[in-house]
Structure formats: C-alpha cells, structure tokens
Amino acid sequence: MKVLLIGGCGFIGSHVVDSLLAAGMSVRVFDRVQERFRPPVPGVEYVLGDLTDIAQTYEAMSGVDALVHLASATVPATANHDPVGDISGNLITMVRLLKAMRETGLRRMVYLSSGGTVYGPPETPLVNEDHPLRPINSYGIVKVAIENYLHMEHVLHGLQHVVLRASNPYGPRHGHTGVQGIIGTHMWRMARSEPVEIWGDGSVVRDYLHVRDLAELCVSALRSDVSGCYNAGSGTGVSVTEIVDRIRQVVKRSGYEAPPVIHKPGRGFDVPRVVLDIGRARRDLGWTPRIGLEEGLTETWEWILSRKD
C-alpha cells in the first residue's frame, strides 16, 4: 500500500512515517517543511508544498492508495483567537481535499481528530465515541465539522474513513513552542532550567498517549476496512499535578534539578476531565497501547537531553 501522509514532518507524522515503513508500506510525505529533528528518512518520498495549493495537492495524491491526514493549521490553545483562520485553514481545506480525493478516486483516509475537544465537558468518567459532541472551543467545533464532512463523504460517495480522536500524544520529537503538549513543553523548560507553568489548580485530568502507540493505531486503521470514529488514548486519566510530579521524578532521577512550578489562572475553554474509552479501537482495530507512562516519560526526557544543546 502506498500512503500519502499529510503533515508527515510534524511530531506525530514523523512517528507515523516510522510505523508505516516498519509495516512495509510505501510512504509519500506532504508537508510545508522538512522534519525538525532529523534528516529526511531514506526510502520516503517528500513533497514540500501547501494544502491550500490545489494543484500541488492533486499532484501529491497521484498513485497513492490511502491518505493519512495529520496536518492542522491551528492548535487547541490558540484557535479561539482566530476562529475564521481556524475555519479557513482547516475546514475549507478539508472540504477541498475531499473533492480532490473524489475526483482522483482516492477512497481511503485516516484523519486525526481531537478526543480532548470534540466532546466538550464529558458527562461520564470514561468518554466513548457515542458521547454527545458539545465542543466549547473553536478547535473542537472545527474538528466536529470536519468529522461530519468525512461522514457525509462516506454516506454519499463511499469514502472509507477512520477518524482518530486522539487524546494527548507525547514522546520524542515533541517541539518546545509551548502551545501544545504539557509533557513536551514542561520537559523542554526543565531541560533549560526554566520554571514550569500550570494553568489552573492542576486538577485538570487528561489522557496521555505515547506517540508511537498512536502511530501504530494509524497503521491498524489503514489495514482495516471499517469506517467511523475511534478514540485514541490510553484509557487512563492523569491530573496535571500528577503528570508534573511524575515528570519531576524522572528529571530528578536523571541527576537534574526540577525547577519550581508557577500556577497561572485557568483557561475558560479547558474541559476539567477527559479520559477516553478505547474499547472500540481495541475491538474493531485490534489495537492496544503498549508503552506505559513511566517508560514513555523516561524515553522522552532522555531524547530531550540528547537534543537540548
């Protein structure tokens, strides 16, 4: 199978590249820039371009059997500042992409959605895929709209699509811009002896998934014939306070000093607790997360130490 991987040079994309290659698949990456933390991977075909350029997009799709779409023009924390940009950059781009796929006969897509935002404030301790979709930030609203266009394309034009509603992926090659991913952001700050910031009282509970487990799920989704939405998390909730404690332990164990924690006011659009029920992905896709938090945090910290200079 030849796969077009949109956003394949990003944090998650770089791991999906590895998993696709390991699964014996042929990989074409479409992204705006090359990977940040390693040179181009041998055997991978790279096409540098922009999804908003229709001609480039058509060209990139030629000869592929499936598409994995990981790109996003926004991140949850900042999409509210510019909802029009969020809609234009993500939703309209997706609608155009779906048209291009229909016209070129490409009928298989894995799309990365957001388990942390599409449901809004959960009504249950574990959130399954049938939970109402009541997003309260622009990022989640646009993800829901994209999921709905994918579903419409499935119903009307036979697109086989797997939507992965990912929780909080973490792991090696996470950047340090500080706009997404508490684990990467905090570890990068600690590696530079900068104080760590917590938004709110630390009680916010999230579900952290190692990025290689997410990448493996992409491969499982490509090999399957199902269509629909799948939660992609660890199934376990960890509070911000606890994750920071565990990061500090990992840091201290490596002989580094853990900097102080600074508490900042909570953000109105932060949902208090999201832990994903991953039963459907286990059942339908034969997938299970394999990398425990301890192992994952240690690996991530070691990678950051190896890159910090």
Add this chain to the structure above:
Amino acid sequence: MKVLLIGGCGFIGSHVVDSLLAAGMSVRVFDRVQERFRPPVPGVEYVLGDLTDIAQTYEAMSGVDALVHLASATVPATANHDPVGDISGNLITMVRLLKAMRETGLRRMVYLSSGGTVYGPPETPLVNEDHPLRPINSYGIVKVAIENYLHMEHVLHGLQHVVLRASNPYGPRHGHTGVQGIIGTHMWRMARSEPVEIWGDGSVVRDYLHVRDLAELCVSALRSDVSGCYNAGSGTGVSVTEIVDRIRQVVKRSGYEAPPVIHKPGRGFDVPRVVLDIGRARRDLGWTPRIGLEEGLTETWEWILSRKD
C-alpha cells in the same frame, strides 16, 4: 424591546416582523433586499445591507436589545454543490457576527437552525433535542457548527441564545423558486398548471409547521431567559405522498384542476423521516403550534391565487 431582525424581508422574516410588532416590540430589519410580496411595513426600520459588510453590521446593531438571525446564504437542496460557499457565507459570517455582538455588548440572540438536517437520519420516530447530531449534508453540518459556536459564546462570554431547529415552514409569502419548501413550490406550480415533481417514491416523511406558528415561537424565545436548542415543528409526520394529496384536495375544492405528479429519482442526502419532538419548546417557552395543516394549506393556496397574476 428593540429587535434587529437579520433576514427580516424573507419568507419567515416577514411573518416574524408581524409577530414582533403585534407583541409591541420595536423592529429594525437588516436584509439585502426589500420584501417581495408587500411594501415596507409601517413602523419598521429597514436597513438594506449585507452581513459580510462588517461596518454595516455594527451600525445595524446599534441600540438594539436582541438579534433574531434568520438569514442563510444557502438552502438545504443546493448547499452540497458548494460547501465552501456554504461555510464562508454562513459559518464565517456567524463567527464575525458573534465577535461584533460581543464587542457591542449585544447578548441576546434567536437563531434559526434546521430540524430537518442537523440530526441526520433519525434513530427514533420522534426526534428530541438530545438526539445525536449526524448531519449528512453540508447545510446541516454548517448549522451544527454554528450552533456549537453559539454554545461556546454562551459558555465563555454569556450570550443568551435560543436556537430554533425548525422543521418545514410553509404559509403565505412563500416564494416559488423551487429550491425549498414542497408546499409552496407545489402550490405555485399547480396555480400555473405546471406538473408537480416528487423526488423519490413519496415515502419521505416531514414535519410541516405554519410560518406564523414559527414566528410566534421567535417572540416566545425573545421573551424567555433560557439558552439552548429547541425543536420547532408541528410534532406530526406527513409523507410527501400525503402532503401532495392534501394539496390536490385543497386545489380541487377551490375549483382548480390539479396537474399530474411526476416522480423523479430520490436525492442521496434526503433523510427518510424527520418528525420533531416539540416537548421542550412547549415546556420551556410555553409555546404550542396553533394552525392545523388543513387550515394552513387552504390559507396558503388562497394567498397564492391572490398573487399568481
């Protein structure tokens, strides 16, 4: 209360004008063109302009206490032809409108959504507001996204909003362009002795609401302090075959001949049956539809006869 009525010169808008005036409210209409079937209504302030013009929109909002938004750049039957236009014309326009409302302190809105499209294929004979939102056409997808932005504005910035998920409004002043509203469209064709077209086998079941009942619901919503989504239908299902039969009876009774019916292939995005549970609007808004189908059809036909030359 002074109300800005966006789309107040359209079919539904013209009736909302009447109901607002009858309720003693002050009305400013914002629309692109004047009403089609009657001269400007005395006592109403008309502002002709376009919602995409931000300066005009800000100006139109000055001094009003509430906004009723009925305008749509698309109709269900054609939005799929141009989803990008649907998104730009409706969703982005709404996001900009919400920003303008926030900046001017206008915190009350009634918005016309679509009970026929936001739910997708219903899982229950009567659809209530908690039914999953799984739209399968662009019109419904964009309506859901707009509802979500309204909900977000409520949660983050205290907008008091009532979303009316209307079924199929019909009644006097319905146009005859043939893209929406089977009752108006069929009656106009019959009045001109043109054959009537049915998409599919006629088994599609819909919920028809007299437009004056819908207009009364807008007034009830403005007078209420609730926020949320409300179905706005009759609560009764009628098949296309039955509605066409009943229209033909009304036509024949008036001494006219009812033209033949032509069956055309069904449309993939037509949901087979949507009948709205209107218990929530009855309970929270003290509203109930008052005009029966027989009375409404007769009134509509008489109005069309009075206008057909």
